[in-house]
Amino acid sequence: xxxxxxxxxxxxxxxxxxxxxxxxxxxxxxxxxxxxxxxxxxxxxxxxxxxxxxxxxxxxxxxxxxxxxxxxxxxxxxxxxxxxxxxxxxxxxxxxxxxxxxxxxxxxxxxxxxxxxxxxxxxxxxxxxxxxxxxxxxxxxxxxxxxxxxxxxxxxxxxxxxxxxxxxxxxxxxxxxxxxxxxxxxxxxxxxxxxxxxxxxxxxxxxxxxxxxxxxxxxxxxxxxxxxxxxxxxxxxxxxxxxxxxxxxxxxxxxxxxxxxxxxxxxxxxxxxxxxxxxxxxxxxxxxxxxxxxxxxxxxxxxxxxxxxxxxxxxxxxxxxxxxxxxxxxxxxxxxxxxxxxxxxxxxxxxxxxxxxxxxxxxxxxxxxxxxxxxxxxxxxxxxxxxxx
Ligand SMILES: NC(=O)C1=CN([C@@H]2O[C@H](COP(=O)(O)OP(=O)(O)OC[C@H]3O[C@@H](n4cnc5c(N)ncnc54)[C@H](O)[C@@H]3O)[C@@H](O)[C@H]2O)C=CC1
Ligand SMILES: O=C([O-])CC(=O)C(=O)O
Numbered sequence: 172x173x174x175x176x177x178x179x180x181x182x183x184x185x186x187x188x189x190x191x192x193x194x195x196x197x198x199x200x201x202x203x204x205x206x207x208x209x210x211x212x213x214x215x216x217x218x219x220x221x222x223x224x225x226x227x228x229x230x231x232x233x234x235x236x237x238x239x240x241x242x243x244x245x246x247x248x249x250x251x252x253x254x255x256x257x258x259x260x261x262x263x264x265x266x267x268x269x270x271x272x273x274x275x276x277x278x279x280x281x282x283x284x285x286x287x288x289x290x291x292x293x294x295x296x297x298x299x300x301x302x303x304x305x306x307x308x309x310x311x312x313x314x315x316x317x318x319x320x321x322x323x324x325x326x327x328x329x330x331x332x333x334x335x336x337x338x339x340x341x342x343x344x345x346x347x348x349x350x351x352x353x354x355x356x357x358x359x360x361x362x363x364x365x366x367x368x369x370x371x372x373x374x375x376x377x378x379x380x381x382x383x384x385x386x387x388x389x390x391x392x393x394x395x396x397x398x399x400x401x402x403x404x405x406x407x408x409x410x411x412x413x414x415x416x417x418x419x420x421x422x423x424x425x426x427x428x429x430x431x432x433x434x435x436x437x438x439x440x441x442x443x444x445x446x447x448x449x450x451x452x453x454x455x456x457x458x459x460x461x462x463x464x465x466x467x468x469x470x471x472x473x474x475x476x477x478x479x480x481x482x483x484x485x486x487x488x489x490x491x492x493x494x495x496x497x498x499x500x501x502x503x504x505x506x507x508x509x510x511x512x513x514x515x516x517x518x519x520x521x522x523x524x525x526x527x528x529x530x531x532x533x534x535x536x537x538x539x540x541x542x543x544x545x546x547x548x549x550x551x552x553x554x555x556x557x558x559x560x
Contacts, residue, residue: 231473232258233465234299234338236330237306238285239266241454242346242461246305247274247283249462255469256281262295263306264288292333299338300473303375303465304330304353305346309452310444316349316407317546324553327353331360332560339366342468342518343373346461350374350406351543352550354484354507359554370518373468374484376406376509377460378453382439383413386432391420402436402482403497403509403525405546410539411437416529429531471514484509485519493522500525501536504544506551 233250237243238261250259251274259274259281261267271285286295296302307323310316327347334341339361347353354374361367379402388395404412413436415421415429424432435442443453464483470476486507487494497508511523528536554560 229473230257231255231469232260232299233281233301233303233469234260234262234296234341236262236296236302236304237347239263239270240305241309241451242305242457244270245455245458246303246461249458250303250465251277251279251281251283253466253469254280255466255473259283260286260295260299262286262292289329292330293337296330296333296341297337299334299341301344301465301468302330302334302338302341303344303346303461305457305461306330307347309454310348310440311449311451312444314444316440317352317549319348320352320549320553323347323349323353324356324550327356328360328554328557328560331357332364335361335364335366339364340368340371342371342472344375344461344465344468345373346375346457348406349546349550350376350484351410351507351546352553354486355547355550356553358486359551360560363554363560368518369486369488370520372486373464373518374406374507374509375461375464376402376411376482376484377464378457379406379411379413379436379439379509380482381456381460381463383415383436386435386439387415387418387421390424390428390432391418393420401511401525403511404536404539405507405509405543406484407542407546408437409535410543410546412532412535412539413437414526414528414532416532417526426531433535468514468518471520472516472518475516477515479514480511480523481514482509482511485512485522488519488522491519491522493524496524497522500528501540505540505547507547508543 233256235243235247238247247259247261250256257280261271267285267287271283275283304327307326308319334343343357345353345357354372357372380400383400383402384395384398387400388398400418401414402411403414404410413433440452464481467479467481471479484507487498493510497510501508510525512519513521513523
């Protein structure tokens, strides 16, 4: 049973307690009956429809690709705690049977399966509602995220090909760096398989938002966990754009404090790379951020919870008013940008405007655009000018 059908069933349940939803439900039911009417004989298909809906349980499969890694393991642990996920599928080129056996002893809802190597990728990914990708190599001191492109681009491409073939409706959450380029790679792969939907492909930039609230909270005396700071742009150095002027309490900070904390948010990843001294980059904080993002996508899509907003790196879809407004600030050449997005049943419900920015932030935007557009073209060209898939 697919996630859209599951949602209709849940809507039916909600209808009993929430009459206000009935109009939305009726629209869905007509659509479902519409499907049935074209598959004769009608009375039998109606019977199957009722049996399917009354006897199936809601299945929500989430696949983590790179599940045995520094991010993959704690991320999978956090996802194992969800009461929405029914199947947690762990894919990697090494070690997933062990990770899966370990997690499977935890007494929460999801069944856990481990899959190793390309031969098991189809089984791992098939019919997933969400595919989260923290696969690939992390940075060592002295490297930029773009230095990871050489290895990670091919890894992300191959995983995207599998998702396009076996889970084309999945929400794709891309963690692997360089995110500025790996998201266009996934887009171009999905286009080649004719399954592209810009509303379902996300670059996970949540760690920048998490860091921003941690670093700024101490300065303005706010509770970090409740402080939401919009961080837009991309996910590397100067392309990370914290919009501190939109946060109550930051007007008390000096220009120097704003500049320092902005720099710390932009280069927070380097802080961890340096401290780990060759043993990789952020893993635990990323697992926290990745789980928050993936669970919010599920909350909005499976549970139908409204008003969930996350900043995430998406295609600036021309149909969206918020995307047009962003392009008016950054220029038409910028095809992808992390923007505040209202999540919904089909992924991106609405791209929200980035809002007012001050003169200092305008300067940050100007510095970000050349690097970001270069990263985007590099990612897109890797597929469009690469070997046929
Ligand atoms: N978006 C973000 O905010 C952040 C992104 N990252 C990125 O996440 C990625 C992973 O980082 P870590 O977990 O620390 O690295 P890691 O090296 O600890 O784990 C990566 C895992 O990917 C697996 N892998 C390699 N090739 C694969 C393939 N073809 N298919 C499936 N799995 C494969 C490896 O076996 C390994 O288990 C890096 O690219 C890193 O830069 C890291 C932190 C934050
Ligand atoms: O810095 C890195 O390479 C990993 C990363 O993206 C982050 O920590 O934000």
